[in-house]
Amino acid sequence: MIIVNNVEITEPAILAEMQYHKAESQRDAMIKASEALIIAELVKARAAELGIVIKDDASEAQALEQLLDADVPMPLASEEDCRRYYEANLEKFQSTPLLAVRHILLAADPEDDDARIKAADQAIVLLAKLNADIGQFDALAAEFSGCPSAKLGGNLGQLTKGQTVPEFERQLFNLSLGLAKRPIESRYGLHLVLVEHRVEGRQLPFNAVEQRIADYLNEKVRRKSIAQYVETLISQAKIEGFDFSVSDSPLMQ
Incomplete structure (x- = not known):
């Protein structure tokens, strides 16, 4: 009581x-x-x-x-409060980068350790082939990728943040142009990623984000x-x- x-x-x-x-x-x-x-x-x-x-x-x-x-x-919050926060957190107020991406998904359930190990071994072999000749990407995607994009040479189109699963996105948008040196893991398996084009985000002006702040x-x-x-x-x-x-x-x- x-x-x-x-x-x-x-x-x-x-x-x-x-x-x-x-x-x-x-x-x-x-x-x-x-x-x-x-x-x-x-x-x-x-x-x-x-x-x-x-x-x-x-x-x-x-x-x-x-x-x-x-x-x-x-x-x-006053305009001064908002402007002070904006100036201290400029990196938070940028448009998202735009990436043109292709990938090869080596599908593996995250709960299946054997499948993950097999996918990791296969990734090593495929990365070696791609490093030797990136022109093989389309053919290897068609043969090995577990994603519907395999029919399109692994082409995922143009991606901005929020369009893919978080664990994939966190690593994807840190990549430079070209073939990623290591596979990216996600809930779907291991991804061999090729960034073909990248447009960096731009700084948003204060008046565009003042209300949000x-x-x-x-x-x-x-x-x-x-x-x-x-x-x-x-x-x-x-x-x-x-x-x-x-x-x-x-x-x-």
Whole structure:
């Protein structure tokens, strides 16, 4: 049993709340559920203290949003704040490079160690052939690639970021022109990659990204303000039967 400012949070209520909180163990789920119910009660009590009427069908998040709007001033990022962030993070505000790519996919399930070893051995042989004569790429792709692009000489067309799986993309966009010295691994297998053309990204001007930066900074401030606000409600409350220090998770998800 948990008591929050003389209001009881019962075990049945906690058990009912647990279904909404994924956790590695029942104990962790119970902690998260208890935490959520305590915060909900604190929000409800503070709203009543301020004379704010929370709708009966409002979710916990909606109730908190309503209370925050009334009780917490939220500073907004100024143009100077945004420009300062832009200047400190220029690399984040560039258009993505454009690559013309061909590949040979040596298909292998990531869970199949034997298939991965076989693909790695085959990659060594094929790379040696390609280094000796890159003109063989089309023929080798047609013979060995497990990708539909095999019929097109392994041609993947022009790629920008976000068009391929992350583990492939992270390595692909770091490649220079020509044949990659090593295969790239992905969930699909091993890729022998040939970059035929590369257009580097360009720096985006501040006015093109100012709103995006403002949204990011405002959301960052809002999340910090929410956490601090909830911590204040907790510190000012009388809570029996629960210790917030037992939870390593953030107060607000």
